[in-house]
Amino acid sequence: MKINYESRWNKIRDNIGNRDAFICCLPGNTRYLANSESPPGCPPGSTMSFVVIPRKGDPIAITSSLEEHRCRKEASIEDIRLWTHYPDIESDGKTAIEVLKNTLKEKKINKVFSDSKISLGKSIANSKNDFVTEMRGIKTKEELERIRKAIKQSDAGQGFARNLVECGEGLTEREVRTEIDYFMGRHGVQENSFTTIIASGPNAAHSHHSNTNRKLKKGDPVICDFGVFWDGYCSDITRTYFVGSEPSTKMKEVYQIVLEANERSTKALTEENSGHNIDKAGRDFIRSKGYGRNFVHGTGHGFGLEIHEFPSLTYKSKVIAKESMAVTIEPGIYIPGKGGVRIEDDVLVNGNSPNVLTKAEKDIY
Numbered sequence: 463m464k465i466n467y468e469s470r471w472n473k474i475r476d477n478i479g480n481r482d483a484f485i486c487c488l489p490g491n492t493r494y495l496a497n498s499e500s501p502p503g504c505p506p507g508s509t510m511s512f513v514v515i516p517r518k519g520d521p522i523a524i525t526s527s528l529e530e531h532r533c534r535k536e537a538s539i540e541d542i543r544l545w546t547h548y549p550d551i552e553s554d555g556k557t558a559i560e561v562l563k564n565t566l567k568e569k570k571i572n573k574v575f576s577d578s579k580i581s582l583g584k585s586i587a588n589s590k591n592d593f594v595t596e597m598r599g600i601k602t603k604e605e606l607e608r609i610r611k612a613i614k615q616s617d618a619g620q621g622f623a624r625n626l627v628e629c630g631e632g633l634t635e636r637e638v639r640t641e642i643d644y645f646m647g648r649h650g651v652q653e654n655s656f657t658t659i660i661a662s663g664p665n666a667a668h669s670h671h672s673n674t675n676r677k678l679k680k681g682d683p684v685i686c687d688f689g690v691f692w693d694g695y696c697s698d699i700t701r702t703y704f705v706g707s708e709p710s711t712k713m714k715e716v717y718q719i720v721l722e723a724n725e726r727s728t729k730a731l732t733e734e735n736s737g738h739n740i741d742k743a744g745r746d747f748i749r750s751k752g753y754g755r756n757f758v759h760g761t762g763h764g765f766g767l768e769i770h771e772f773p774s775l776t777y778k779s780k781v782i783a784k785e786s787m788a789v790t791i792e793p794g795i796y797i798p799g800k801g802g803v804r805i806e807d808d809v810l811v812n813g814n815s816p817n818v819l820t821k822a823e824k825d826i827y
C-alpha cells in the first residue's frame with residue numbers, strides 16, 4: 463500500500479486555523495511529510511532541513527547540497543529548494559534558514575506554526591505547535607503494514623538470538639551483537655533502529671549498555687534489545703535469555719515478575735487509559751514484589767519513523783492512549799552487580815484488547 467502524503471498534508475491544513483503554513487524541521491516530521499520510506503540513515507536525520515505545508519498551494523522542501531540528489535529522488539514534494547555555501551553550486555541561499563525566510567516572503571506567508579522554536583524575524587508570527595509530532599502517534603494502515611514487517615524481522619532475530627545466547631558460553635557480547643546484526647542484515651532490513659544491545663551477567667543491570675568483550679558465562683542473564691527499519695518504519699524488541707538455558711532460582715523469580723509486569727501494563731493499554739495508569743499497572747506489581755527501586759525507567763514509548771516518538775508512557779505521563787497508537791511495553795528489573803531482566807513488546811492500541819505485535823517467545827523460564 464502506497465503512502466498517501468496528500469492526506470497527511472491535508473490533515474495539517476485542516477488543523478492550522480488562521481495560520482498560513484505549518485513548518486517542520488524535526489527529522490521525523492520532515493520524513494513523515496515527504497520521505498517516509500527511507501530510514502533515518504547515518505547520522506540519523508532526514509534529507510530535508512525544512513518542509514513547509516502552506517494552507518494553500520503545494521508543499522515546499524528545503525535541502526542542502528549534501529543531500530540534494532537523494533532528496534530529489536526520494537521526496538514526494540516537487541518544489542525543492544537548495545541551500546549551500548559553495549560558490550560553484552547554484553542555490554536559493556547560503557543557509558537553510560535564509561532559504562526558508564525567502565520562501566515565506568515569496569509565498570506571502572506571515573503567520574505560521576512550527577514544530578520547534580525557530581526564529582524567523584519580526585515580520586513572521588510564529589508559535590511552536592506539536593500537532594504533526596502528535597499526529598504521527600496514530601498509525602494508519604499503510605504505516606502498520608511496514609511496522610509489522612519490521613517486527614517480523616526482529617522477531618526472527620530474537621529466535622536466532624535465543625539459540626545463540628543459550629548455547630553461547632564463551633562468546634563475547636560483541637560477537638553475539640555482530641551475529642544478530644548479520645542475521646537480520648542478510649534478510650534485507652534497511653538498518654538497525656539503534657545499536658543492538660547485548661548486556662550479559664552483571665552488565666544486564668545497566669538498563670542501557672554499551673557492548674563489551676565480556677564473555678558469556680553459564681547462568682548469565684543476557685538482555686538482547688534491538689530493532690530494525692523496514693520501508694522507513696522500525697521495530698523495538700527486548701528479550702532476556704539465560705546462558706545454558708538455566709537461570710538461578712533468584713533470576714528465575716525476577717524473570718517471572720518482569721513477565722507479569724509486562725502483561726499487566728499490556729492489559730492496561732486500552733483506549734482512553736492514561737500513560738500514568740499504563741506505567742503504574744506494571745510498576746505496582748514490581749513494587750509489591752519488593753523491586754520498586756530496581757525498575758529505573760518508564761514503561762514504554764511510541765515508535766514508527768523514529769525509535770522513540772510520541773507518546774511516552776511513564777509514571778508522570780498524562781498522555782491518553784488512542785486507537786492505533788503503536789507503543790512499546792518494556793518493564794525491567796536491574797540488580798547492580800548481579801544482572802537484570804527486561805521484556806519488551808511492541809503493542810498496538812485496539813479498543814479494550816491490546817494487540818501484541820511482537821511474537822518472539824517470552825514465557826520460557
Ligand SMILES: [Mn+2]
Pocket residue numbers: 698790792806
Ligand atoms: Mn524500547
